[in-house]
Structures are given as C-alpha cells and as structure tokens.
Amino acid sequence: MAHGVCELLWIRRLLTKLGFKLEKPIELHCDNKSAIDIAHNLVQHDRTKHVKVDRHFIKEKLEKKIICLPFVKSEDQLADILTKAICGRVLHDSLTKLSISDIYAPT
Structure with missing residues (x-):
C-alpha cells in the first residue's frame, strides 16, 4: 500500500505541474479490510511492528486528505x-x- 501511495503522490505532483487542480483526495482502492483498518487506526498493534513506518506514512496522507482508501470487493x-x-x-x-x-x- 505504501508503494501505491508513493505512485499516487507522483501522479498528483505531475498533474499539478500540468495545470490540473485536484480538489478531492485520490482513491487507492484496496480489497484488504485489515490493511485499511490498520492505516486508519491510531493504535499500534503488536502484529504490525514491521510496518510501523509505512503505516505512519499512509496515516499522514490520509489525515491531510491527499488520499482515501475505499474498499473494493475482491x-x-x-x-x-x-x-x-x-x-x-x-x-x-x-x-x-x-x-x-x-x-x-x-x-
């Protein structure tokens, strides 16, 4: 998910330089409810220690309303x-x- 967010940030920056004004957050569709919950949840769980940096990166972009994570069925x-x-x-x-x-x- 963190790599997807990085790609979306790059696309957002490119569109801004081309003159497009993005008013809404960019959607990163995800079919993993657990990943979406971990990204939104402020509480760190023991099972997510290895994704701590990525989770904070994604959470920061969610709070700034740069991205949103809608669920899509598999x-x-x-x-x-x-x-x-x-x-x-x-x-x-x-x-x-x-x-x-x-x-x-x-x-």
Whole structure:
C-alpha cells in the first residue's frame, strides 16, 4: 500500500505541474479490510511492528486528505484475473469490463 501511495503522490505532483487542480483526495482502492483498518487506526498493534513506518506514512496522507482508501470487493478487482484462480462468472465479468472478447466466438 505504501508503494501505491508513493505512485499516487507522483501522479498528483505531475498533474499539478500540468495545470490540473485536484480538489478531492485520490482513491487507492484496496480489497484488504485489515490493511485499511490498520492505516486508519491510531493504535499500534503488536502484529504490525514491521510496518510501523509505512503505516505512519499512509496515516499522514490520509489525515491531510491527499488520499482515501475505499474498499473494493475482491471479485471486483480486475487485476485478480492475472494473479488468482477465480470462478468462471467472475472471469467472464472481468473480461467484459476490460472489453476483452473471444475472437473465435460465433457472431
């Protein structure tokens, strides 16, 4: 998530230099509720010691309203067709969203 925030900050800076005024926070969609909760939670947990610096970095950007972390259901993640085994319905829906069709299908 921290790498994604860094990329969003770079894109935000680039858009600002190109003359676009960003009025709303940039959305970083995440399908991991635990990661979103850790990013928003002020209390440090023992299980998150190794992500302490990243969590503070993300929390700072959330508080400044530079980014927001909306939850997206795993079946709505388009990248999942490249990284996970998914059911046929989800695969078909993802391919439709990506405008990928079967060129051998009868017309």
